[in-house]
Each structure stands twice: as structure tokens, then as C-alpha cells.
Amino acid sequence: MQQDFPLVRMVNISKCFGAVRALNNVSIEVRHKEVLGLLGDNGAGKSTLIKILAGVFPPDGGEIYFNEEPVKFSSPKEARTRGIETVHQELSLVNIMTISRNFFLGREPTKRIGSIALLDKKKMDEECSRVIGEVGIRVRSPNEYVSILSGGERQAISIGRAMYFGAKLLILDEPMTALSVKETRKVIEHIEEARESGASIIFITHNVYHVYPVADRFIILNKGVKMGEFDKEEHQAEEIIEMVASSEGVL
Amino acid sequence: MRRVIQNLSLPLAQIRRWPEFGVILAFSTIFVFFSVLAPMFFTVRNLTGIFTIVSELGIMTIGIAFLMIAGEFDLSVSSVYAFAGFIFVTLGNSINSVLALLITLVAAGCIGFLNGTITLRARIPSFIATLGMMMFIRGIMMAITGGRTVAYHGDLIVPTLLTRFMGHGFRPSHIWFVALTVLFSLILTRTRYGNWVFATGGRKEVARSMGVNINRVKLINFIISSLMAGLAGCIAINRFAVANPSFGIGTELEAIASAVIGGTFLTGGHGTIIGAFFGAFLMGTIRIGLIMVGAPAYWYMAFVGAIVIIAATINIKLRRLEM
Numbered sequence: 001m002q003q004d005f006p007l008v009r010m011v012n013i014s015k016c017f018g019a020v021r022a023l024n025n026v027s028i029e030v031r032h033k034e035v036l037g038l039l040g041d042n043g044a045g046k047s048t049l050i051k052i053l054a055g056v057f058p059p060d061g062g063e064i065y066f067n068e069e070p071v072k073f074s075s076p077k078e079a080r081t082r083g084i085e086t087v088h089q090e091l092s093l094v095n096i097m098t099i100s101r102n103f104f105l106g107r108e109p110t111k112r113i114g115s116i117a118l119l120d121k122k123k124m125d126e127e128c129s130r131v132i133g134e135v136g137i138r139v140r141s142p143n144e145y146v147s148i149l150s151g152g153e154r155q156a157i158s159i160g161r162a163m164y165f166g167a168k169l170l171i172l173d174e175p176m177t178a179l180s181v182k183e184t185r186k187v188i189e190h191i192e193e194a195r196e197s198g199a200s201i202i203f204i205t206h207n208v209y210h211v212y213p214v215a216d217r218f219i220i221l222n223k224g225v226k227m228g229e230f231d232k233e234e235h236q237a238e239e240i241i242e243m244v245a246s247s248e249g250v251l
Numbered sequence: 252m253r254r255v256i257q258n259l260s261l262p263l264a265q266i267r268r269w270p271e272f273g274v275i276l277a278f279s280t281i282f283v284f285f286s287v288l289a290p291m292f293f294t295v296r297n298l299t300g301i302f303t304i305v306s307e308l309g310i311m312t313i314g315i316a317f318l319m320i321a322g323e324f325d326l327s328v329s330s331v332y333a334f335a336g337f338i339f340v341t342l343g344n345s346i347n348s349v350l351a352l353l354i355t356l357v358a359a360g361c362i363g364f365l366n367g368t369i370t371l372r373a374r375i376p377s378f379i380a381t382l383g384m385m386m387f388i389r390g391i392m393m394a395i396t397g398g399r400t401v402a403y404h405g406d407l408i409v410p411t412l413l414t415r416f417m418g419h420g421f422r423p424s425h426i427w428f429v430a431l432t433v434l435f436s437l438i439l440t441r442t443r444y445g446n447w448v449f450a451t452g453g454r455k456e457v458a459r460s461m462g463v464n465i466n467r468v469k470l471i472n473f474i475i476s477s478l479m480a481g482l483a484g485c486i487a488i489n490r491f492a493v494a495n496p497s498f499g500i501g502t503e504l505e506a507i508a509s510a511v512i513g514g515t516f517l518t519g520g521h522g523t524i525i526g527a528f529f530g531a532f533l534m535g536t537i538r539i540g541l542i543m544v545g546a547p548a549y550w551y552m553a554f555v556g557a558i559v560i561i562a563a564t565i566n567i568k569l570r571r572l573e574m
Contacts, residue, residue: 101450119445
């Protein structure tokens with residue numbers, strides 16, 4: 001199914017932190033079922049932009065449209081109920097909790113006994129087992145602690161969780177940092193699977209090589225300004241690196 | 252042969268996974284130790300006597316453990332314990348004791364609310380905020396009363412509900428302790444709120460990003476910690492029928508030690524209420540046991556100190572196998 005309007009449109013977004021202008025009239029759109037690479041160096045405004053989209057804080061100016069409907073998120077929870085899920089490398093799972101408890105954190109299923117709502121542990125364990133099986137992680141039980149998992153496995157569970165809860169837009173914040181080559185390939189597979197099941201993905205990175213194999217389109221930010229927008233078909237990775245570098249005045 | 256060994260080691264591995272394994276083992280060892288050494292130790296009268304002091308310490312420990320799992324401390328519990336006793340006696344001497352108890356618990360809850368608000372708003376460590384609160388409340392009590400003891404001569408409703416003998420040395424406080432242990436254990440392990448408590452203490456940034464209102468969780472747990480300390484204070488005061496402003500000095504550390512012995516992480520995010528229950532029992536058993544084998548009371552501190560270190564070490568080792 002091909003929609004002719006984009007999933008998300010962010011129009012003329014501005015944001016200041018004190019005297020620092022983090023974003024200056026940035027407009028981006030994310031189409032249905034595409035992987036968008038959001039590129040830029042540290043401090044380029046990538047994180048600020050997606051935090052606005054994920055409801056962490058509001059923009060100072062500009063509008064956001066989700067499926068062409070204007071939205072204003074006052075909390076990450078609100079964004080999440082719309083199907084916008086963020087996966088941070090470091091901020092997705094609690095190490096000293098079990099996989100199953102992490103998986104449902106904030107969205108725990110319950111069953112009522114009289115007027116008391118107790119955790120539906122059976123459902124939690126079963127559903128969690130199914131998803132970790134689907135993303136190809138081998139653990140003895142969903143009651144293992146997250147701390148025994150590798151970085152790649154954590155990413156896989158985070159992505160699996162987002163899809164389980166019906167993510168329409170998956171925001172991945174530097175998902176490849178500190179992963180081995182093999183795990184990087186795994187994460188790319190998970191991203192492709194997510195796209196196939198109907199989600200759009202924003203992939204944030206400062207490293208073009210991380211996102212080049214999987215992205216359909218790229219947007220380059222620098223110092224809070226959008227420097228350019230490119231389709232992959234038209235450009236090689238090296239050209240894009242050059243654009244990132246030149247936009248920063250390195251070349 | 253190998254299969255046999257695997258079969259044998261399987262139950263052990265499963266038992267070891269219980270977070271309470273360490274404390275139950277330590278408690279059993281100490282219990283057997285004193286039963287053998289002191290002839291009068293293993294008698295109904297003595298065991299219920301231990302139960303009585305353990306209930307008062309233990310109710311406080313439950314609150315402390317619940318808060319520690321959410322990643323915060325409460326050193327003010329010992330002062331709240333004495334403060335609650337004082338308020339109860341003062342009010343109970345002039346009004347209905349049930350009403351006096353309710354007002355006392357509300358006052359204790361307010362101190363918890365204050366602890367939480369100071370910690371979260373001023374963004375200072377709860378260790379410092381509640382240390383200040385501990386000294387502040389104790390100081391005010393000392394100043395107002397001049398250190399005098401106040402006797403309770405109100406009605407017998409609350410004393411009967413909380414701590415009057417029911418036969419064979421059993422008291423209602425034992426039932427309260429067990430009931431509160433079950434209640435808070437259920438809340439922690441079987442409700443959504445419990446999951447949020449673990450996440451808040453385990454990694455508050457993750458909890459927040461997953462939509463948990465971590466400040467609300469912490470505030471509620473501060474209030475629970477104070478409420479439990481207030482209840483423990485009321486129980487103790489009803490047992491003695493007198494209140495003294497120097498009551499319970501140092502019990503905050505005993506309660507924290509009990510929680511740690513029971514497997515609660517000082518750093519938050521992990522722990523059990525059942526463990527805190529046995530932690531408190533371990534403390535009480537050592538205290539009474541040492542008296543019964545005729546050791547001078549000073550040995551209690553030394554013994555508890557050693558147990559805390561050993562228990563914390565064992566717990567960490569056991570957790571390393573899992574995490």
C-alpha cells in the first residue's frame with residue numbers, strides 16, 4: 001500500500017537552549033516504510049530534533065504532522081501511544097532487571113483478581129519468549145537478566161519490543177556504536193524486518209557507513225540547520241561523506 | 252556420570268537463584284548455632300520474644316527496603332519512630348487511641364512527603380536530606396520534652412490491636428509484620444508499581460524514557476518508609492506504655508543492615524521484601540541469642556557488623572552468577 005502523503009512532517013522546527021540555537025527552521029519528512037538516515041556530527045541538532053519528535057520536550061517554533069494530522073506531544077508516553085518508539089543504545093533496558101520485566105516496562109499486562117490488578121507474568125514470559133525467539137536471541141529464559149546480553153542482543157530486543165507494541169515510526173539513536181561487525185549486520189537485518197512489517201525508521205548516526213547499507217534517504221544536519229537531503233540511488237557513500245564534511249567546513 | 256552430576260546440581264542452581272537464599276542460609280545457621288549453645292533459646296517463650304522485637308525492627312525494614320530498591324535512602328526512620336511514639340502517647344492520653352494512631356500515621360507520612368520533596372526538588376542525595384531530617388526531628392523532640400519520659404494512660408483499643416499479649420507470648424504485631432511482608436512482597440513482585448520501583452532504582456533514565464513517573468514512585472516510597480517507621484514506633488510505644496525522646500537511636504542503621512543482609516542493593520534496583528523479613532529476623536536472633544549465651548551486650552554490634560560484611564559479600568557473589 002503506497003500512501004502519497006508522508007508519515008511524519010516536521011515543519012520549520014526551531015529550538016533554543018538558553019543562548020544556543022540548537023535547531024533553526026528545520027523541516028524534514030519521513031515517508032511510509034522508508035529508512036531515513038539522519039546524519040551530522042556531535043552538536044548538529046540530530047538528538048534535539050528527534051527528542052522533539054519523541055515528545056521529550058516541545059519545539060519553540062514549528063509544527064509536527066503525523067499522518068497529516070497536527071500533533072503536539074507533551075510527553076514521550078503520548079508520542080508512544082501514537083506509535084513513535086525511540087530506541088537509545090544506553091537508555092532502553094535496565095541491566096539489573098530481567099528481560100521479561102524490561103520488555104513490558106511501563107506497559108505491563110495485568111489480570112484482575114477482584115479489584116486488584118496483578119502482573120500477568122505468564123503472558124509476559126510467553127510473549128517475551130516469542131519475540132526474543134523471533135529476533136534470534138538464544139537465552140535460557142525470559143527471566144535472565146539483561147546484563148548477560150551483548151550490545152547487539154539488547155538492540156535486537158529493543159527493536160523487537162518496539163515492533164511488538166505496534167511502532168509506526170522507529171527512531172534509532174546511534175544503534176551501531178560499540179557493536180561488533182557481526183552484530184552490526186544483525187541490527188541491519190532487524191531494521192529491514194521492521195520496515196517490511198510496515199514501520200518507518202529514522203536512523204541517527206554520525207557515521208555514514210553505519211547507515212548507508214540500509215537507508216533509502218539521507219538528511220544532513222549541521223549546527224542546527226538542514227544542509228541537504230539525498231536519495232541513495234543518486235549518491236555514493238563517499239559523496240555523502242564529502243557533503244557532511246564540507247558542510248562543516250572541513251574540506 | 253555426568254548426567255547424574257547435572258541432575259544433582261540442577262536443584263541447587265535453582266535454589267541459588269532465589270534472591271533470599273543467602274539470608275535464609277545465614278539465618279538458619281545462626282538459629283541452629285544458638286539453639287545448640289543456649290538451652291533456653293529454643294523455647295516458645297523465647298522465640299515469641301524474638302518475634303516481638305523483630306516485628307518492630309522488621310516493619311521499619313520493609314519500608315526501608317522498599318525505598319532502597321527505588322534507589323533512595325531514609326536515615327530519618329529512627330527519629331520518625333520515636334516521634335510517632337511521642338505524638339501517639341500525647342494524643343492518646345486525651346483522645347480516642349484509634350484516632351490518635353491515625354493522626355500519628357498521617358504525621359509520619361507527612362515527614363516522608365517532606366523527605367521526598369526535599370530530595371527531589373533540591374536535588375540533594377537522600378542520604379543527606381534524611382540525615383538532616385533525622386537530626387532535626389530528634390533535636391526538636393529533645394528540646395520540647397527536655398528529655399523527659401511520657402507515660403501512656405489512654406484507652407486500650409490500639410494497644411490491643413497492635414501489641415497486647417494473645418497467649419504464649421504471641422502479639423498482634425507479629426501478625427502485622429507477616430501481613431505487611433506479604434503485602435509489600437506482592438506489590439513489589441506482582442504489580443505494575445513494583446516493576447516501576449525496580450526500574451526507578453535500577454536505572455532511572457531508562458524508567459523515565461519508558462514512561463515511568465520516577466519522581467512519583469520515589470515520593471510514594473519515601474512516604475511508605477516513613478509510614479512504616481511510624482507504625483513500628485507506635486507498636487513499640489504501646490508495648491512499653493511510655494515514650495522517650497531518645498527512643499530508637501541507631502535503629503535506622505539496623506534497619507538498613509537488615510535490608511542489605513536480606514539482599515537489597517545499596518545502589519538500588521534489586522532486593523526482596525522476604526529477604527528483608529529474614530534480615531530483620533537474623534538481627535533479632537543475634538541480639539537475643541548473644542544475651543542468652545551470656546555474652547556482654549557490646550558483642551551484639553561487633554557480631555552484626557561482621558554479619559553485614561559477610562552477607563553483603565555472599566549476596567554480591569550470588570548475584571554475579573546471574574548478572
